[in-house]
Amino acid sequence: MGETDFRKTVKQQYQELLENCRIQMDRLDRELPPPREDFQSLLTESGVSRRDFLKWTSLMTAALMLPPVFKPMVAKAAENFSRLPIVWLHFAECTGCSESLLRSSHPDVASILLDTISLEYHETIMAAAGDQAEQCLEKALQDFPGKFICVIEGAIPRGLNGQYMRLGPKGKTGLEIGKEVTSKAAATIAIGACAVNGGIPAANPNPTDAVGAGKALGISTVNIAGCPPNAVNFVGTLLYYLMFGALPPLDSQGRPVWAYGKRIHDVCERRPHYDAGEFVEEWGDEGARKGWCLYKVGCKGPYTYANCGHLRFNQAISWPVMAGHGCIGCTENGFWDKMAPLEKPLEAATIGGGEKTVDDVGIALTALTVAGVAAHGAFTALRHAGSEKKETPAHSEE
Template sequence: MNGFDALYAKAKDRIQALSELPSFKEESIEQMLEGRGIERRDFIKWAAGITAMLALPSQFTPLFAEAAKMADRIPLVWLHMAECTGCSESFIRSDAPTVDSLIFDYISLEYHETLMAASGWQAEENLNQALKKYAGRYILLVEGGVPTAMNGQYLTMGPQGRTGLSVVTEAAKDAAAIFSIGTCAAFGGIQAAAPNPTGAKGVDKVVSQSVINVPGCPPSASNIVGTLMHFLLFGTLPALDRYHRPKWAYGNRIHDLCERRGHFDAGEFVESFGDDGAKDGWCLYKQGCKGPYTFNNCSTERFNQHVNWPIGAGHGCMGCSEPDFWDTMGPLEKPIDSHLVMGLNSTVDKIGTTLLTATLVGIGAHAVASIFMNKHDEKGGVSHG
């Protein structure tokens, strides 16, 4: 049996195992989607999109559709630590229901402070009961950094005044999988910026279990749902990079597939916001874009139902899915100093490697040629008209 056949067989076995678990919903996912105005055709297109996004052959599309139908059989517990709730907000704020958000609704969400009606003692009891009832089965999702200074006393929650540190470590013990949602949960985020008086850390630094980091400020809904669907279908963690991010989502730099990449190679840079280059969609590197050092799929998945993303809207990437981005990626609207570039990214494209790592301008080899030709034109040497 080759690798493809083995993976396919594993997915089939997983679906069989899920089908034997009790369902938490009275209506099927098809009924739920139909009631929200989503046709089956759109559901299959969504499954095909998830398959492609995870870099799997199209033969897996029916399997993802089947796995989604049983999404309610895996309980979710979503905890909030030190954060702004922006990851949850961005996920639920859309002008119309998306299949991503509806799939998430269909999953058995046992605890989520922002979305549930319960509060106080009742909410805390719901959490305790979910951790006991579904021990070993639930997926734990954590949003926000975890303060650790003074034994976690910088973050207390609930009527018993428990620390966030104690809550997340207890919840992690019996979780089938743990996902850090957003950069704060993955790496500490802005809470961990120097001098970090609260001792904020990413979840994987305070628990002993394996953690999947899904960073971004916020991460796209596709990255959240895609990570969930991978675990739902295969029951295992996806291939991860050295920062425990799924490679299918964070395997390429923003720079690799940026719509302005051609302008970078041609040496066409925005010199100031609002200039002619900005109006023509030129490269934003000189305005502080951190795309060459940031690993994420924003350029392909985008935000607001795939409509746009920061660079498409005219502002450079700020590197929010990288560790310690608040300290290492600043200033926000200026290129990184060359001595930092060497430490942050030693795999910059061969095109422009020397100048990108040795100067503040970051103009590639093709850019040098372009600038030389432009200057030559100004002296009347050559006409490209």
């Protein structure tokens, strides 16, 4: 196939995808409840201009790995965001994921979308309690069978047939509630490390046999990993579902590729210091003050897939590495155990330069590549030390 034919084929595929997107959006207009809020009015009231919204639409279209022709569809999906029913379940967790989504120092488009989200059931923010809360959940399952998205926050204990967790006025186990709700959902999203793979509740010795939602319930989930995850990754996944009526392409760990397709290490602003062999050796040293690489004080960026450095947190103000602490690998399976100790490099804690640990984490890196990370870091450090030695007079050593 020649280049011209290839371009025509790609263009045709995008045109078909765009048409399918239009069909899906029309179907939602017919099937879903009317919007609860006037989205454009909310933008205006929050001080977000039309220009800001269009800029956000462009950025989100690119983030979802779609061509610019899809920008109107992203905008329409955002306007219909409040029409998608959400049933949000809490299990073994700290509620930090909900807190990170709900708290905002000043409004941006993503936070405004989350303000309009159609939460039919969410124990943390709903006014109802006890029997009233139970009725809200039952009503949502009756009103929107096969149309709502189930969001699960927290690990699910399997020990003693789920007896470690009983919830609600009827004392159902987390396993029972999870199976009942997800069986009627259009799709299930596991949000946060605990729901994705058990997180801290599943850390050794894990006496309750807590695991991620998908494993506990025997279902496929879209995994928005992180402790907590970035709100944009959750918003983008819902926008994709609204646009295409399907879930976004996922990696081997069930995470959206558009959000978790690159390593922290590859887009880190401290990467040039890594390549130059300039490392923070201990907290507060000269390297720390100069913003050097945090690998030697435990940064797990070379082993972690996420877009934290690109999106950042708190309205894109900063992120952990920028603030001065290494990545702890919280988007990877079993990070609490497998990335430990969190403030030491993996090669200092495992035999063979960290290869075995990294393989256990399940990242798509070959052992050779992982060994190369440690070897490259050691080589650049030696090179940097050698250059310093040449510049230092011999008589200065005492």
